[in-house]
Amino acid sequence: MTVAVRPSVRLFALVPVLVAVGSVVLDVVFLEFFGAFLLPLLSQLVYVGVGLLLTLRLPRQPVGWLLLWAGALFQLAFAAGAYKWAAFIRAPGTLPLGEVALLIGIAWLPALGCLFLAIMLFPTGRPPSPRWRLPAAVVVMATALGLVAELLGPREFPVQPSPFGAQGALPLTVANPLAIDGPLGTLLGYVGAFPLVVYLIPVAAVLVRFRTAAGTERQQLKWFAYAASIVMVFFVATGFGLFSYLGGVLASLVAVVVMDLIPISVAIAILRYRLYDIDLLINRTLVYGATTAVIGGAFFGGIVLLQTLLRPFTTGSELSVAASTLVSFALFQPLRRRIERAVDQRFYRSRYDAGRTVDAFSERLGDLVEVDALRSDLLTVVGDTMQPVHASLWLRR
Numbered sequence: 001m002t003v004a005v006r007p008s009v010r011l012f013a014l015v016p017v018l019v020a021v022g023s024v025v026l027d028v029v030f031l032e033f034f035g036a037f038l039l040p041l042l043s044q045l046v047y048v049g050v051g052l053l054l055t056l057r058l059p060r061q062p063v064g065w066l067l068l069w070a071g072a073l074f075q076l077a078f079a080a081g082a083y084k085w086a087a088f089i090r091a092p093g094t095l096p097l098g099e100v101a102l103l104i105g106i107a108w109l110p111a112l113g114c115l116f117l118a119i120m121l122f123p124t125g126r127p128p129s130p131r132w133r134l135p136a137a138v139v140v141m142a143t144a145l146g147l148v149a150e151l152l153g154p155r156e157f158p159v160q161p162s163p164f165g166a167q168g169a170l171p172l173t174v175a176n177p178l179a180i181d182g183p184l185g186t187l188l189g190y191v192g193a194f195p196l197v198v199y200l201i202p203v204a205a206v207l208v209r210f211r212t213a214a215g216t217e218r219q220q221l222k223w224f225a226y227a228a229s230i231v232m233v234f235f236v237a238t239g240f241g242l243f244s245y246l247g248g249v250l251a252s253l254v255a256v257v258v259m260d261l262i263p264i265s266v267a268i269a270i271l272r273y274r275l276y277d278i279d280l281l282i283n284r285t286l287v288y289g290a291t292t293a294v295i296g297g298a299f300f301g302g303i304v305l306l307q308t309l310l311r312p313f314t315t316g317s318e319l320s321v322a323a324s325t326l327v328s329f330a331l332f333q334p335l336r337r338r339i340e341r342a343v344d345q346r347f348y349r350s351r352y353d354a355g356r357t358v359d360a361f362s363e364r365l366g367d368l369v370e371v372d373a374l375r376s377d378l379l380t381v382v383g384d385t386m387q388p389v390h391a392s393l394w395l396r397r
Contacts, residue, residue: 013055013065016072020048023072023079030082033090033162041078043256047071050263054270061125063270066118067263073111080105081160088159088172099177102157106150109195113143120202123220123269128209135201146195153188155179220269222278226285227265234258287340294335 024045027038034041048071054064080101087098117139120127127136156173179185210221234255268274 010056013052013068016068017048017052020045020072020075023075026079026083027075030079030086033082033085034078035162039253040255040259041075043260044071044074044078046260047074047263050267053267057271061270063118063122063125063266066114066121067266070111070114070118071263073107073114077105077108077111080107084159084174085162088174089161099174102159102174102176103151103178105157106147109147109150110143112199113139113146113195116199116202117143118266119224120205122206122224122266123217128205128212132205132208135205139198139201142195142198145191149188149191149194152176152178152180153185153192155181155185216272219278220272223265223269224262226278227261230261231258283340287336290339291336294339 024042027034027041031038047067051064051066051068051071054061055068058064083095084098084101084105087095087101117136120132120136120139127133154176156179157176158171158173160171180188206221206224210218210225213221
């Protein structure tokens with residue numbers, strides 16, 4: 001059912017969109033501050049787009065509003081970082097309102113609060129149960145308290161140099177015009193890390209919701225869990241330097257695709273577009289991901305082993321690379337079938353059992369000569385595999 005969107009709702013949704021667009025304009029103006037990193041930052045506009053889509057289609061769904069404001073505030077924080085760099089480091093004294101940009105740069109904290117609150121309310125727009133209303137209020141209060149602490153607590157704000165500027169450049173510090181001295185200022189300095197601890201509550205809420213969810217809601221959570229797991233693997237791989245061999249532009253493209261998976265998965269889940277395709281998507285990812293990892297390990301292991309064995313006879317590595325490539329090609333199909341069977345047996349037990357039932361029926365089919373026995377056995381197999389409410393079989397005489 002389509003919900004009519006009132007003009008006031010459209011007008012209010014236009015505010016964060018204008019904030020995001022204005023921030024992107026500033027990002028392009030100060031392109032030399034971001035360099036190749038600008039592309040992943042602009043990809044955060046997907047949060048704005050998904051939030052706008054959800055607010056216009058489902059104006060009473062708070063997840064859309066939270067994603068919309070999260071994307072806009074993140075863009076505002078990025079633009080403020082570039083502006084204060086230009087105002088205090090690139091050309092000091094040439095741009096006005098540098099101190100205001102220092103304060104606006106803290107917009108990342110309410111953006112983070114909006115994002116985690118959206119995670120907590122996903123996909124229904126409500127907490128997992130009435131008991132979680134108080135933790136949701138704690139997340140909101142912690143974000144507000146953290147914002148006050150970040151604004152009033154620090155005596156100085158650091159102004160980071162451009163990541164693509166002079167190597168080893170130290171950040172410049174600028175006095176905080178709103179800083180509070182005395183014991184209260186010291187206390188606010190300790191309160192700043194409090195929201196980061198509280199943001200574990202939405203993660204726990206998602207786990208609790210997934211354990212109790214069923215049907216459509218469980219499929220929606222699978223979409224989010226699938227995207228979040230890919231993002232987690234990406235950050236772990238980045239931490240170990242696995243993407244350091246890629247070029248700057250290619251690594252940025254990979255980061256763009258990965259970071260946009262979460263808002264895209266939220267849009268698919270809430271709008272329920274091809275919702276039940278997630279099971280096949282997870283299955284294919286597990287199968288081909290595990291197969292690729294095993295084949296890659298066998299390939300590099302074969303190269304090292306063959307180079308060791310062939311070192312007394314040849315100094316080149318072309319033969320070992322060619323042999324490892326041939327072995328990897330030969331292993332691909334057998335490994336894929338084995339891994340697919342193991343994944344089905346572990347994560348998709350019902351489908352695995354259904355496949356075994358059909359295979360067993362196919363073996364018995366050649367021995368069935370009586371029509372009544374064939375009818376009975378076929379209906380039994382259909383009932384065990386498809387589990388219909390009612391099944392009948394008509395045979396032409």
